[in-house]
Amino acid sequence: MEMEESPGEEIRAPLISKNGDSISPAEPSSPAALDQVVEEPEENSPVPQVALTVPTTDDPSLPVLTFRMWVLGTVSCVLLSFLNQFFWYRTEPLTITAISAQIAVVPLGRLMAARITDRVFLKGTRWEFTLNPGPFNVKEHVLITIFANSGAGTVYAIHVVTVVKVFYKRHITFFVSLIVVITTQVLGFGWAGIFRKYLVEPAAMWWPANLVQVSLFRALHEQEERPKGGVTRTQFFLIAFICSFAYYVFPGYIFEMLTSLSWICWIFPKSILAQQLGSGLYGLGIAAVGLDWSTISAYLGSPLASPWFATANVAVGFVFVMYVLTPICYWLNVYKAKTFPIFSDDLFTSTGQEYNISSIIDSQFPP
16 A cells, blocks of 8 residues: 655655754744755865855855956066066075065055946957956955965076086076077876865865965955954954065064074184084084074965974974984084085085086087
8 A cells, every 4th residue: 555645754864954953854844944955065175274264145246357457467477477487596585475565556456446447348249358347355355366376486497597507517508598488388287187186175175375375355355343352364464564564674674683693603603513513504413493474484385384293294304304313413523424514405425525527528518
């Protein structure tokens, strides 16, 4: 004997509401409750840090590929590429991140939105366009920052060009240098595309440094009411920005010694051992203190964006290699290590003399 199923008793898969409570299939007895059941749950990241930072909403009506996006994005990419490559040759490289461009383009974008004409060109045709589709929005801002981030890093192949010109004292043409650089860059983008499904698309693969930029986007574009006795995200950002800018005047111009305080070298200024251990420029830098932010973030980037476990992992490895393994191997004279300086970027012969590079190259190098 078959039983008839009434429309109100259809079997439905249980859903999870935003507050985490399951919705029973037998609960809906009213149209409102039925709508609550069939409504798809809001998708969010399983990583708490991402879920708290990245919004899940979208406004598809916002224009993206605008005139100001192309202009500001291209300028940001070219400018950051030049500046970072220029400062890369410093002993302690000064890195200008995409966050700098992310901040700088906000007033420029809003100025262009206010001053550029909103006239529609070729109106009524398939080529209709305007230079000013409306207020400067977050989607334009994100794409400009992606442009800037593409040029923010130095090119790895520039090491090859630098070695040929600086160490081997040979001329290399601009065309050859450009081909080497473009080849390695394209190869890098290719590897990025191959590993996208493993390193980008999975929800568990999150990148902490990007959350800083997302928070900044929200602070610059979302309207926020100031809590009583507190500050908004925009106000906090402005306070931190002004304070950091004011502080950099001291290690950058007034008191440059704050870049590296090697107090062991101060106590024993004539001791070779003290210089090898304590010098931050020509030794291991043990107990040396750097109060210049460009020194702290010169090679591994800002530690503020990394989780504690990642920072601790790098710190433990650094301490073991630099403060334990290297001194032991050097003073035990492993591979005749004492024949050479403990820290140097020069080439030496087996007797510790500086190597004459010109003795092994001729006019045929580079080919």
